[in-house]
Amino acid sequence: MIINADLHIHGRYSMATSKNMTPEVIAPQAKLKGLDLVGTGDVLNSKWLQILDETIEETENGIFSIKNKRIKDDTNSTCKFILTVEVEDIKRVHHLIILPSFEAAYEVREELHGNLDADGRPKVRMNGADIMDIAHEHNCLFGPSHAFTPWTSIYKEYDSIYDCYSKKPDFLELGLSADSDMADHIKELQNIPFLSNSDAHSPWPHRLGREFNELDVKALTFKNIANCILKSRIKANYGFDPQLGKYHKTACTKCYKVFNIKEVSLNKMKCLCGGTIKKGVDYRTYELSSWNKPHHPPHRPPYIHIIPLADIISLTYGKGVTTVFVQKIWKELVQKFGNEISVLIYTPLEELKNKNPQLSTVIEAFRNKTLQIQPGGGGKYGKILIGHDNEFRNTAPDNTLDIYF
Ligand SMILES: [Zn+2]
Ligand SMILES: [Zn+2]
Numbered sequence: 001m002i003i004n005a006d007l008h009i010h011g012r013y014s015m016a017t018s019k020n021m022t023p024e025v026i027a028p029q030a031k032l033k034g035l036d037l038v039g040t041g042d043v044l045n046s047k048w049l050q051i052l053d054e055t056i057e058e059t060e061n062g063i064f065s066i067k068n069k070r071i072k073d074d075t076n077s078t079c080k081f082i083l084t085v086e087v088e089d090i091k092r093v094h095h096l097i098i099l100p101s102f103e104a105a106y107e108v109r110e111e112l113h114g115n116l117d118a119d120g121r122p123k124v125r126m127n128g129a130d131i132m133d134i135a136h137e138h139n140c141l142f143g144p145s146h147a148f149t150p151w152t153s154i155y156k157e158y159d160s161i162y163d164c165y166s167k168k169p170d171f172l173e174l175g176l177s178a179d180s181d182m183a184d185h186i187k188e189l190q191n192i193p194f195l196s197n198s199d200a201h202s203p204w205p206h207r208l209g210r211e212f213n214e215l216d217v218k219a220l221t222f223k224n225i226a227n228c229i230l231k232s233r234i235k236a237n238y239g240f241d242p243q244l245g246k247y248h249k250t251a252c253t254k255c256y257k258v259f260n261i262k263e264v265s266l267n268k269m270k271c272l273c274g275g276t277i278k279k280g281v282d283y284r285t286y287e288l289s290s291w292n293k294p295h296h297p298p299h300r301p302p303y304i305h306i307i308p309l310a311d312i313i314s315l316t317y318g319k320g321v322t323t324v325f326v327q328k329i330w331k332e333l334v335q336k337f338g339n340e341i342s343v344l345i346y347t348p349l350e351e352l353k354n355k356n357p358q359l360s361t362v363i364e365a366f367r368n369k370t371l372q373i374q375p376g377g378g379g380k381y382g383k384i385l386i387g388h389d390n391e392f393r394n395t396a397p398d399n400t401l402d403i404y405f
Contacts, residue, residue, distance in 0.1 A: 002235065003036040003220060004341070006212040007084055008096055008145065008173060008197035011042040011051070014120030018202035023055040025203045027066050027078035032331065033209040034339030037063070037220065039084030039098065039197070042120035043105045044112070053102075056081055062100045062222020080220060086145050086199075087112070088123045089131055093164065094145040094152045096173055096197075097135045098229075100222045104138040128154070128164040141226055143192075146175030146199065147183075148285055149247045150278040155288065160188060171195045171229055176211060177245025177281035177376070180237060180296065180303040187290035190297045193229055196237040205330055205340060206308035206321050211239035214301075232299035238341070241305045242281065243375040244382035250280035251377025258377050280377050307366060307384060309333065309340045315386050316362045329356070362386060 012021040023040070030038045040056075042048040056064040064081040083099040099105050109116055111134045114124040124131055128144075135142040144154035144161065153175070158164045161172070173195045174183055180194050196211040214236040217224040228234065242248050251258045254275025261283045264270075269277040310330045314321040317329075334340050336355065337347045344363065352360035365371045365386070376382035 001217060001219070003215050003217060004034055004209070004212050004238075005037040005039075005082075005215055005225070006030070006035050006198050006200070006209045007037075007039040007082065007098060007195060008086060009039055009041045009084075009200045009208065010086070011040070011045070011048045011120050013045050013047050014042055014201065016201060017120065020203050021201070022051060023066060023081065026208065027081075029203045029205065029208055030079040032334050032339065033205050034334075034341045035079050035209045035212060037080050037082055037225070038208070040064070040081050041084055041086070043083045043085045043099060043102075044087070044109050044116045044122055045085075045120045046117050048120055049102075049105065052081075058101075060219065060221050062225075063220050082222060082225060086121045087131060088121060088152060089128045090125050091127065091157050092152050093128055093154050093157050094121075095128060095131060095154075096143055096145045096171075096195075097131075098141040098226070100139050100226075104140060107138050108134055108140065129166055132165055132167075132169065141170040141229060143169035143171040143173060143195070145173045146177075147172050148178050148281040149175055150280075150284070155284055156279075159288065161192075162188065168192065173197055174211075174237070174239070175199070175245065175247075175281065176240045177242050177248040178285060179239060179242050179305070180300055181294045182242060182282070182285045184294040184296050184300065185285060185289035185291055187295075190295070193232045193234055194237060194300070194303075195229070195234075196239040196303070204310065204322055204327075205334075206310040206314075209340075210306075210308050211237075213237055234301050236301045237303045238306050239303065241307070241373060241382075243373045244307070244384070245281065246376050246379050246381050247278065247281050248382060249375045249377030250277060250283050251380070252277050253378045256378045256380045258375070275378075278378055304345075306341070306344055307371070309343055311384060312344075312362050312366060313359060315384055316359050329359070333359075 059065040116122040200207040252271035252275040255273040372385040374383040
């Protein structure tokens with residue numbers, strides 16, 4: 001069976017995360033989005049463990065569902081969960097762990113040093129290799145999160161993943177600002193499977209599942225998911241055009257001005273406004289490149305660029321993405337056509353035109369790749385620009401400036 005899995009999100013106890021991030025809100029939202037499986041996130045945090053214990057139960061080996069009596073959604077249909085956590089190591093590098101059971105979570109918790117309850121994403125006073133060893137002793141999958149971002153990724157700290165781990169991780173998460181075309185410029189990543197996950201801090205459809213993995217498994221169990229990733233049998237990665245990511249271009253973290261890296265390294269990465277300039281993921285992958293064009297190994301699946309449908313609706317009507325107006329149109333469309341991916345990619349344009357002519361022209365532009373993007377950088381998401389009588393407009397107030405959610 002084919003399933004869509006988003007394996008990296010955060011619960012309500014992580015910094016700058018929406019209080020709505022609870023399993024009972026996430027599960028029905030994820031299903032509408034078209035996801036079958038979502039990572040719980042934060043499974044080493046005791047408050048989050050308590051919420052998970054109250055709300056989900058194991059229904060297949062290593063796979064969890066919302067406890068029956070708690071389902072409130074009118075569709076009576078929710079997605080499943082797999083246990084996951086992101087940890088920060090002593091060098092401020094982020095790693096993603098996918099766990100087989102609550103027992104494993106409690107055992108890993110015992111062995112890691114640090115205050116695991118201070119934040120949903122714990123800071124661990126250990127290096128990446130030691131954390132990886134503990135994860136592997138407990139049959140978890142392990143790899144770097146958002147591998148190329150400038151603040152907390154493996155490649156901000158090291159020029160090779162082997163300098164951190166000494167051995168091959170089980171996967172590498174690309175992050176919103178990179179795709180497999182970019183990462184397949186790097187020779188040491190050729191034999192490593194790529195994951196594309198949302199890292200969502202809120203459950204709304206422009207965040208949850210904005211990146212996900214299409215997996216082919218016989219049945220939904222932890223073991224099958226693990227084998228599918230380890231044996232590079234991921235069918236497709238779906239995710240942002242990397243230009244939409246917050247760290248794609250080299251830019252100031254205060255005024256978000258985009259810079260050419262060569263001109264700023266002379267000024268010690270300081271902007272005229274006084275802000276710090278952060279190296280973009282596009283330049284970091286270029287620095288690490290072994291080739292001047294991508295070399296996709298035979299096991300590498302296609303990477304399909306998507307833009308959240310709620311963002312497209314928001315831009316079309318000039319209304320905020322979290323407004324009732326936009327959410328209502330989004331829900332009507334996904335309920336009529338199955339899920340968001342179906343609306344974005346597969347539903348015939350004629351059918352969309354009948355339902356909503358104004359929106360169908362923008363979806364047509366998205367499919368034809370004629371939507372223009374002003375790239376993100378310095379912590380600000382890229383902007384989608386809709387061509388309009390040779391001018392561009394972007395009237396959605398919270399489409400680009402809400403940095404955390
Ligand atoms: Zn992270
Ligand atoms: Zn600046």
